[in-house]
Amino acid sequence: MKSAKHRFHRNFKEAATIFGYNGMYPGPTIEAMKGQAVRVKWINNLPLKHFLPVDKTLEDAMDSPEVRTVVHLHGHNVAPDSDGHPEAWFTRNYEYVGKKYCRQVYEYPNQQQATTLWYHDHAMGVTRLNLYAGLAGFYLLHDFNEQSLDLPRGKYDIPLMIQDKSFRSDGSLFYPDNLTPRNQFVHPSVVRAFIGNTMVVNGKVWPYLHVEPRKYRFRMLNASNTNGFTFKLSNGQPFWQLGTDGGLISVTKAIQKFPLDPAERVDVIIDFSGLEGETIILQTEELDLQGNPDIHKREVMQFRVGNKGGDSIPLPQNLRPFDKLEEAKAVKTRRFVMSQEVDGFGRIKLTLNNLEFSDPVTEFPEYDTIEIWELANPVFDPTRPLGIPPNISHPIHLHLVQFQILGRQQFNVNPNKFNANQWITNGGGIEFVSNPVDPDPSEMGWKDTVRVEPGQVTRIIVHFKNYTGEYVWHCHILEHEDYEMMRPLIVIKKYND
Structure with missing residues (x-):
């Protein structure tokens, strides 16, 4: 990771300063094969001062170096010590490290099906700046099933x-x-x-x-x-x-x-x-x-x-068997609210269940169990179009796992009709005003990020497997993630009675 110059358009007067993997933006595309592990040493050769504005009031930013990095391979099923925990950051030459830092070389086992992953910075309190500065790249995972299909390559x-x-x-x-x-x-x-x-x-x-x-x-x-x-x-x-x-x-x-x-x-x-x-x-x-x-x-x-070229490859039809997770096998239902409050400086702070990242862990799913998560977004103004603040969705991302979306349902966001604490505790205190609707046709598959739409409850079903240990889950609006809309998640061993 180093500072470099990048020209975003040929007519721009000057090349822009960026942070890039190998000085490139986007970073190098890594291609890997299922079953063949990849090891990457992520090296911070960035300057000591950021060229974008760092807010020193955010978690880990107040008394830490300005330029800190850690890499998260988004969507990968990976052990906790290679996941890129936001507190596993490190500075140039590893001179300073975060409290979760434990290794220089990350290992990616590549034991999941072929898919499009991407890697990006995940350092606590500066993710929005580092990714915007250019620290992002593709990681394409292939398998034999994908390669047997007549897909463009x-x-x-x-x-x-x-x-x-x-x-x-x-x-x-x-x-x-x-x-x-x-x-x-x-x-x-x-x-x-x-x-x-x-x-x-x-x-x-x-x-x-x-x-x-x-x-x-x-x-x-x-x-x-x-x-x-x-x-x-x-x-x-x-x-x-x-x-x-x-x-x-x-x-x-x-x-x-x-x-x-x-x-x-x-x-x-x-x-x-x-x-x-x-x-x-x-x-x-x-x-x-x-x-x-x-x-x-x-x-x-x-x-x-153009006028030259072409192909005679038929559009592939059947791609891969899809195993649908069964709701009846879920051992637990968890409920969450996209919450907001005003901080001591008069700013709106967005959180999950009114908890900050440093609050005690509340999610301890057991290894090899299935859970249903229900996520309510009560911030909704029916007089405003969807997509216009405050009517924005929160893209919620869970590290480690892939999940399936069950559907969405509108509810009455009037504070007199929605009791967030009761909803979180036992599923009560809510008035639904529509029937459940299926996911968008484009969402019918394995997901690691889901849009929690305003005025709706979004339901997902998750199989916690592959690894135990400490991970995080968060909103992937980076400005929200950097300012408390992120929570720890610890997958624990399953104990039989």
Whole structure:
């Protein structure tokens, strides 16, 4: 990890300062095969001072060095000492380390099915800054089942890291240093949300890609700090979905559009056959903060279809058997509330069940057991459009495990109708105002991140296996994760009576 210069657009006056793995942004794509372990030594060669605004009031930031890093391989089933715990950070030359730091070389066993993973910084209190600065890269895991399928491969298999960013007039990265309105007590101060005004794909502003008139596989990742998007194609043709966060789904299916919150991935085929000479645009249904279509971020990137090339590969149908987790086998149901309060500086602080990260652990799932988690998001204003604050979803990510989404259900968020403590304790104190609805078609598969929508209870089913030990779970809006919307999670050995 080192500081480097990166030009986001050829017309920018200067190259921007970034933090990059091997000085690259995005970082090098690591490709691995199931059953073959990979060892990585993550080395911090970054400067001692951050080029983005560090809030010293946040956990671990007040009395720690400004530039701290630790790497989390997102979505990987890995032992705790290689998971990238946020308190396992280290500085340049390992001079200073966090209290959970224990090793320099991480081991990734690669014992899960083929999927699109990604690695990124996870240091307590500065994750939002380090990832925005460029510390993110792809990790593609393959297996023999995936390789036996007629899927686009090689130069026709392309990961897309999609982010929104803002820039100064000289082409350098902009990140706000204070709240709006400005906080007189804290400067720099963490912001509740960061919404960039420019779309960046694989490190380039509004790029284009020359494609042949044939099928391409795109592994799409939303690596933004805060913003969720709904993606579609400008010519109205469908995507052919292959997979979700955790790997291939059972059967290829057509989807016209799909939502993708920070950290979520979707694996799709776009078929450019018969589109010679055309330009197809990957678009969003983005709204600005006033609820109007955001014309600046509507267009993400162009696909410019050439006249040569093609393929005769049929679209694959059956991809992988899917084992559905059974609710009847769940040994426990846990309930959580996306909570918020005002801190001592007058800032809104978002938490889980009104607990901070340093509060005692409350989640001790037993190894090789199945649990149902029900996550309620009561922050909802029915007069505002979805996606416009305060009506935002929280992308909740669980380390170690993959899970399945059971569905969502609207409830009455009126404080007189919703008792958060009662809901957490026994499932009471809630008034549902709709029938449960199935997950979005694009979510039908293994997931490690789930959108907890405003005004709804989102239910997931989780099998805790692979390892025991201490992990974390959190909102993947990085500004929330850095400021207390993260909790410890300890998987314990199962004891029989």
